[in-house]
Amino acid sequence: MLPIIQLGPLSLQAPGLFLLISLWIGITLAEKNAPRYKLSADHTSSLIMVALIAGVLGGRIAYVAQNPAAFAGNLGSVVSLNPGLFDMAGALVAALIGAAVYGQRKSLPLLPTLDVLVPFFGMLAIGYGLMNFASGNAFGAETNLPWGIELWGAKRHPTQVYEVFAALVTLNLLYPAKTDAKSPGLNFAIFVAITAGYRLFLEAFRGDSTLIFGGIRAAQLAMFVLLAAALWGVDWLKNKRETSC
Amino acid sequence: MQLNRRRIYFIGILVLAAAWIFVSVDRDGTSTAGLIPAPQAGFLAPDFTLETTAGESITLSDLRGQVVLVNFWATWCPPCKAEMPAFEQAYLDYADQGFVLLAVNAIQQDSVPAIDSFRADNGLSFPILLDTDSKVSRAYQVQSLPTSFFVGKDGVISEVVIGGPMAEALIRARIEELINK
Numbered sequence: 001m002l003p004i005i006q007l008g009p010l011s012l013q014a015p016g017l018f019l020l021i022s023l024w025i026g027i028t029l030a031e032k033n034a035p036r037y038k039l040s041a042d043h044t045s046s047l048i049m050v051a052l053i054a055g056v057l058g059g060r061i062a063y064v065a066q067n068p069a070a071f072a073g074n075l076g077s078v079v080s081l082n083p084g085l086f087d088m089a090g091a092l093v094a095a096l097i098g099a100a101v102y103g104q105r106k107s108l109p110l111l112p113t114l115d116v117l118v119p120f121f122g123m124l125a126i127g128y129g130l131m132n133f134a135s136g137n138a139f140g141a142e143t144n145l146p147w148g149i150e151l152w153g154a155k156r157h158p159t160q161v162y163e164v165f166a167a168l169v170t171l172n173l174l175y176p177a178k179t180d181a182k183s184p185g186l187n188f189a190i191f192v193a194i195t196a197g198y199r200l201f202l203e204a205f206r207g208d209s210t211l212i213f214g215g216i217r218a219a220q221l222a223m224f225v226l227l228a229a230a231l232w233g234v235d236w237l238k239n240k241r242e243t244s245c
Numbered sequence: 246m247q248l249n250r251r252r253i254y255f256i257g258i259l260v261l262a263a264a265w266i267f268v269s270v271d272r273d274g275t276s277t278a279g280l281i282p283a284p285q286a287g288f289l290a291p292d293f294t295l296e297t298t299a300g301e302s303i304t305l306s307d308l309r310g311q312v313v314l315v316n317f318w319a320t321w322c323p324p325c326k327a328e329m330p331a332f333e334q335a336y337l338d339y340a341d342q343g344f345v346l347l348a349v350n351a352i353q354q355d356s357v358p359a360i361d362s363f364r365a366d367n368g369l370s371f372p373i374l375l376d377t378d379s380k381v382s383r384a385y386q387v388q389s390l391p392t393s394f395f396v397g398k399d400g401v402i403s404e405v406v407i408g409g410p411m412a413e414a415l416i417r418a419r420i421e422e423l424i425n426k
Contacts, residue, residue: 003407004388011389013408070418077414084406084415136285152283200262204269208287215270224262231255238251 001136001151014134016083022127023052029119029175036177037112037184044116047108051099058094062087111185115177118191122171125195129164138163141207157205166198183241186234193230196223284385286404290315290396291384295349295374298360303347303372306400311343312423313396314416317376317387319351320359325391328410329367335416336371342424343398346371351390353379395419397426 005012027048031041063085064071064078071077077085103113132138140148140157148155170191177187200223203209209217282291290313294304305313316332318325329348336346350360352375360373376382385394391409394402403423406415 006388011408067414067418067421070414070421074413074417077412080412080414082406082412082415084404085412085418139285152285152288153281197258197262201265204265209271211271215272216266217269217271220266220269224259224266227262228259231258235251235255242247 002134003136015131018130018134019127022123022130026120026123026127029123030117033116033119033175033177037116039108039112039116043106043108044113047099047102047106047113048117048120050102051095054098055091055095058097059086059088059091062090062094065090109184111188114185114188118177118187119171119175121191121195122167122175125167126164126171129160129167133160133164137208139207140205143205156207159202159205159207162202162205163198166202167195170194170198183237186237186241189230189233189237193227193234196227196230199223200227282384284394284402284405286402288402289400290394290402291381293381293384295376295381297372297374298357298364301372303374305347305396308345309400310398311345312339312398312420313345313347314420315385315394315396316346316348317351317382317385317390317392318348319355319390320363321355322390324409326363326367328391328416329363329369331411331413331416333367333369333371334413335420338417339420339424344420344424348373349376349381350374351379351382351387352377395423397423 002014005014005017027045030044030048034041034044060078066087102108103110136151138160139151140159140162142148142154143157144155145157147158149158149161150156173194174187174191200220203217203219203223206217206219209219212218212221280289282289284291290305292304292306294302296302305315314332314335316325316328318329320326332346332348336344348369348371350373352360357375363369364373374381385392389407391411393406393409393411395404395406397403404419
């Protein structure tokens with residue numbers, strides 16, 4: 001766990017730094033990926049930037065809308081730099097709307113664009129794992145295995161390391177893409193399937209799972225639905241390609 | 246044929262995934278969060294007893310049933326000082342609803358006269374505790390000032406905020422959330 005990186009008098013928040021670095025690498029990889037799908041690198045990076053800005057604004061607006069009493073008399077707090085004043089669901093919806101509006105204005109085709117974004121999402125998954133590693137969030141269940149790490153008063157599964165490793169392997173498998181560029185959307189569907197699969201598997205080693213229905217891990221159920229949808233997508237795209245040949 | 250084989254393969258993956266979900270059901274609750282003390286959200290706030298600048302002794306576990314904000318700070322730290330007026334306002338507004346603010350001063354890097362002067366200049370009324378041997382700072386793994394821990398009525402840490410200054414809206418939103426829990 002390394003929440004703070006001290007550079008002389010400067011204290012850098014490591015989780016935020018890891019996220020920023022992964023975003024930057026992800027955008028660079030997506031730009032490089034764009035020509036393979038006959039898309040513009042500039043449009044790709046602009047699409048990501050629009051989604052990020054819309055997400056940040058939407059996350060803050062949604063938080064303010066949900067907690068109006070906290071901001072009454074503190075209107076200055078609306079523009080404060082505190083990342084805690086942020087609603088993740090609102091941010092995701094706003095990012096999707098922002099990306100959809102930009103994509104429509106620039107006439108970006110949906111499925112090839114999703115394929116182009118696979119390395120960006122892959123880097124985001126790696127960055128998320130590194131963020132959790134730095135902050136000690138998403139910690140593992142207790143274990144006696146020799147590779148267990150001392151964290152939060154117990155020897156635990158290094159679940160953050162498992163996640164980073166799985167995300168790295170996934171990115172390495174899918175970038176550069178080995179699938180045919182003439183099957184748009186296939187690389188993205190495979191990415192979602194693999195990611196949902198390893199998240200479902202690794203959730204079993206987490207020590208902070210939200211439990212429902214007598215101990216079932218909620219995240220595993222969500223990942224099962226996502227995995228099923230992604231596999232259906234892979235099947236549909238492959239079937240479409242085979243019938244068009 | 247190829248289509249059928251692929252679908253059987255995919256159904257097999259889903260069956261394996263469903264089996265794994267049932268194998269990894271957490272019937273006994275493997276998580277130790279909330280049961281052992283650790284300076285992390287979801288864990289019991291490590292207990293401590295410290296003296297205030299006035300010599301009064303305060304123990305964190307005695308405050309169970311109240312919402313507590315444990316803030317680590319020092320007078321030489323600009324963001325620590327910047328968030329103090331917002332803390333004071335929140336303390337005045339929520340104290341009668343069961344909110345307690347404990348400002349733990351890293352006294353080994355500070356001085357009582359500097360604290361007293363800062364308190365007087367800013368009209369602070371909440372207790373300022375002196376972490377004379379840095380034991381509490383170590384127990385909370387404080388690496389940077391300010392660092393704040395929001396502790397719920399059950400003594401479990403709900404959020405850790407590293408750095409500052411915290412916006413007054415953030416402080417109010419978290420306190421209200423914990424008071425209404």
